Amino acid sequence: EVQLVESGGGLVQPGGSLRLSCAASGSTFRSYWMHWVRQVPGKGLVWVSRINSDGSSRSYADTVKGRFTISRDNAKNTLYMQMDSLRAEDTAVYYCTGEAMTYWYFDLWGRGTLVTVSS
Amino acid sequence: DIQMTQSPSSLSASVGDRVTITCRASQDISSFLNWYQQKPGKAPKVMIFAASRLQSGVPSRFSGSGSGTDFTLTISSLQPEDFATYYCQQSYDTPRTFGQGTKLEIK
Numbered sequence: 001e002v003q004l005v006e007s008g009g010g011l012v013q014p015g016g017s018l019r020l021s022c023a024a025s026g027s028t029f030r031s032y033w034m035h036w037v038r039q040v041p042g043k044g045l046v047w048v049s050r051i052n053s054d055g056s057s058r059s060y061a062d063t064v065k066g067r068f069t070i071s072r073d074n075a076k077n078t079l080y081m082q083m084d085s086l087r088a089e090d091t092a093v094y095y096c097t098g099e100a101m102t103y104w105y106f107d108l109w110g111r112g113t114l115v116t117v118s119s
Numbered sequence: 120d121i122q123m124t125q126s127p128s129s130l131s132a133s134v135g136d137r138v139t140i141t142c143r144a145s146q147d148i149s150s151f152l153n154w155y156q157q158k159p160g161k162a163p164k165v166m167i168f169a170a171s172r173l174q175s176g177v178p179s180r181f182s183g184s185g186s187g188t189d190f191t192l193t194i195s196s197l198q199p200e201d202f203a204t205y206y207c208q209q210s211y212d213t214p215r216t217f218g219q220g221t222k223l224e225i226k
Binding site: 104 | 162217
């Protein structure tokens, strides 16, 4: 069974950058579409971005389009999110999640990494 | 974007109660509807996918129904470990969207 572990979160000033990583164990990583979902503590789940299984197609929420870039390295079983021009409203726990391509549901979840944007 | 609306936003119930949470989509999403359970400080966990399919390992007291725009999650007999927040989510289109959540609390 594939397990996901996020890293790279932390405190950053407004306008700064962070790169999140999500390392997957197991050999089936490349068979999943991968997403980032974020959650402000105490609030609901919000979809951020998606990349298909071979990395040829990407989508973003309007709130992060042009500032965030999702990518993956299937050889390293790792998902990334480059986050630039960060704003206070990007403060949240970021989860990486794998979407099963049968029935299309978020089957795998990491534990999340907290990103805090503050001066 | 497809809007997902859950009701109620919160619900107080007792162990052994039968509870139902509803989710409405702003357009027809066929059966591309999933339900997740989230406990404080933990990642969400899928309970029901494709509107009515029970995820492996999830107790049979959980069930889902619906298609098109209206969906329900039912817990037939609440257990102490079921008190959590539940989210519906559509996978019919991108962006994937979630309902606002239903917090299930102990009465």
